[in-house]
Amino acid sequence: MTAPITPPLVRMQSLHKSYGPAIQVLKGLDIEMQPGERLVVIGPSGGGKSTLLRVMMGLEKIDRGSIMFGGKPYISSDGLDKKTKIDTEVRRSIGMVFQHYTLFPHLNVVENLILAPCKVRKERKSDATERAVGLLTRFGLAGKAKAYPSQLSGGQKQRVAIARALMLDPKLMLFDEVTSALDPELVAEVEQVILQLAAQKMPMMIVTHDMWFAKNIASRVIFCAGGVVVEDGPPEQVLGSPKEERTRDFIDRVFHIRQ
Amino acid sequence: MALDFSIILRFQDALLLGLWMTLKLTLICVILGCTFGFLVGLARTSRSLALRAISSVYVEFFRGTPVLIQLFWIFFCLPMILGIELSNLASGVIALTLYMGAITSETFRASLKSVGPEQLDACIALGLPRRNQVTNVILPQAVLRAIPTLLSNCVSLFKESALVSAVGMADLMFVGQNISNNTARPVEVLTIVALIYFVIAFPLTRAVSLIERRILAKLAI
Ligand SMILES: Nc1ncnc2c1ncn2[C@@H]1O[C@H](COP(=O)(O)OP(=O)(O)O)[C@@H](O)[C@H]1O
Ligand SMILES: [Mg+2]
Numbered sequence: 001m002t003a004p005i006t007p008p009l010v011r012m013q014s015l016h017k018s019y020g021p022a023i024q025v026l027k028g029l030d031i032e033m034q035p036g037e038r039l040v041v042i043g044p045s046g047g048g049k050s051t052l053l054r055v056m057m058g059l060e061k062i063d064r065g066s067i068m069f070g071g072k073p074y075i076s077s078d079g080l081d082k083k084t085k086i087d088t089e090v091r092r093s094i095g096m097v098f099q100h101y102t103l104f105p106h107l108n109v110v111e112n113l114i115l116a117p118c119k120v121r122k123e124r125k126s127d128a129t130e131r132a133v134g135l136l137t138r139f140g141l142a143g144k145a146k147a148y149p150s151q152l153s154g155g156q157k158q159r160v161a162i163a164r165a166l167m168l169d170p171k172l173m174l175f176d177e178v179t180s181a182l183d184p185e186l187v188a189e190v191e192q193v194i195l196q197l198a199a200q201k202m203p204m205m206i207v208t209h210d211m212w213f214a215k216n217i218a219s220r221v222i223f224c225a226g227g228v229v230v231e232d233g234p235p236e237q238v239l240g241s242p243k244e245e246r247t248r249d250f251i252d253r254v255f256h257i258r259q
Numbered sequence: 260m261a262l263d264f265s266i267i268l269r270f271q272d273a274l275l276l277g278l279w280m281t282l283k284l285t286l287i288c289v290i291l292g293c294t295f296g297f298l299v300g301l302a303r304t305s306r307s308l309a310l311r312a313i314s315s316v317y318v319e320f321f322r323g324t325p326v327l328i329q330l331f332w333i334f335f336c337l338p339m340i341l342g343i344e345l346s347n348l349a350s351g352v353i354a355l356t357l358y359m360g361a362i363t364s365e366t367f368r369a370s371l372k373s374v375g376p377e378q379l380d381a382c383i384a385l386g387l388p389r390r391n392q393v394t395n396v397i398l399p400q401a402v403l404r405a406i407p408t409l410l411s412n413c414v415s416l417f418k419e420s421a422l423v424s425a426v427g428m429a430d431l432m433f434v435g436q437n438i439s440n441n442t443a444r445p446v447e448v449l450t451i452v453a454l455i456y457f458v459i460a461f462p463l464t465r466a467v468s469l470i471e472r473r474i475l476a477k478l479a480i
Contacts, residue, residue: 057380091386115395
């Protein structure tokens with residue numbers, strides 16, 4: 001085995017996470033992600049996929065384990081003093097899009113996009129607005145700059161949410177079932193935007209139940225169930241001819257619904 | 260005895276003066292009460308147990324006792340405790356501000372709670388500092404959501420302010436009672452006084468539902 005020349009983008013080691021003593025959600029995850037990889041996480045509902053992404057985003061404390069990001073310590077907890085150390089500087093280089101949009105309803109589209117750049121990076125309002133309009137145009141939302149979230153369709157909201165995250169030039173994007181709340185005819189427009197990002201080599205971690213999308217976006221697929229990684233490999237393997245029994249069962253079920 | 264509303268015209272000036280006092284008192288207490296209520300609302304959602312306990316006791320006490328008794332308390336007991344003379348206006352302002360603070364703090368508390376945790380998630384994912392999470396995301400939404408109920412609170416205060424007449428403040432109610440005693444025509448006089456209250460309160464209550472619909476439409480995600 002030869003050591004990789006660049007450090008992995010993400011290295012999760014022995015991640016443990018529970019919600020209270022009764023609900024053990026992550027039971028010792030070890031996941032490594034190389035720069036340029038697009039990792040699709042699939043698995044049964046309640047299997048901890050959202051928790052995994054939320055931990056990666058620094059939204060949840062962990063019980064034990066650590067995450068390195070770009071070779072730097074990002075999150076760690078030794079399990080002794082119940083404290084989770086999160087490097088907020090590192091956290092700023094990660095962006096996340098949620099299932100339920102979570103736009104700021106009192107701000108219009110451009111204001112949603114420029115709030116963080118202006119407050120976090122002290123970018124000038126005019127500069128940020130210019131970048132925002134550029135991104136919106138790229139995502140087919142040029143006419144919606146002044147609209148409020150309540151005036152947008154689900155697909156438009158989700159594209160705005162993606163644009164908002166991109167305003168901060170993230171080095172990794174997390175997508176948690178971003179099309180699950182959408183009407184079927186709106187799914188494609190959101191997936192197209194993410195595929196566009198993939199074409200530009202944006203590293204991402206994606207949780208999805210859409211097998212067509214998973215096949216088209218993934219460079220690698222992980223099947224998570226019961227708080228552990230059951231299978232990990234290229235999409236042709238995990239989605240096409242899985243080695244593990246449990247993966248096969250799951251894929252069969254999901255494909256039957258899809259086809 | 261036939262009803263004769265024309266007698267009111269003779270007391271127009273006195274009624275206007277009374278109305279002016281009522282409006283002045285209401286306005287002052289709306290401003291002071293909302294400000295105080297906002298701070299108390301924050302205290303009730305704060306992490307400090309002591310702050311939460313003190314503010315809860317205050318709110319529950321003022322919401323759970325008759326305003327009239329609160330007024331008597333402030334008018335007669337507070338000067339004794341403090342050992343200073345309080346003018347009628349000052350006592351009225353203190354009493355109604357404390358009342359308004361208690362009810363608006365509930366309004367603010369509910370609206371603060373109505374801003375969902377996913378909004379905070381979004382803030383953290385965007386790396387917004389704590390200060391901006393509060394001032395740019397949580398507070399604006401909470402205040403927007405609070406506006407309709409705050410307007411209702413203002414209408415309540417406007418009506419409840421009539422109680423200060425009981426401790427001798429020359430507000431609209433006090434003037435009305437005086438006139439009705441002197442003319443022995445309580446039906447006409449008090450009906451007119453009620454109408455004056457109504458003419459001011461009614462548009463406000465209508466505005467509440469209009470504004471509520473617009474705000475809810477905007478904040479619906
Ligand atoms: N905030 C929470 N408090 C308590 N339990 C939670 C919380 N969030 C998730 N869970 C539980 O953790 C488990 C994993 O949830 P989740 O990560 O959302 O799974 P998935 O996204 O794969 O459906 C579920 O059993 C869920 O009920
Ligand atoms: Mg989930």
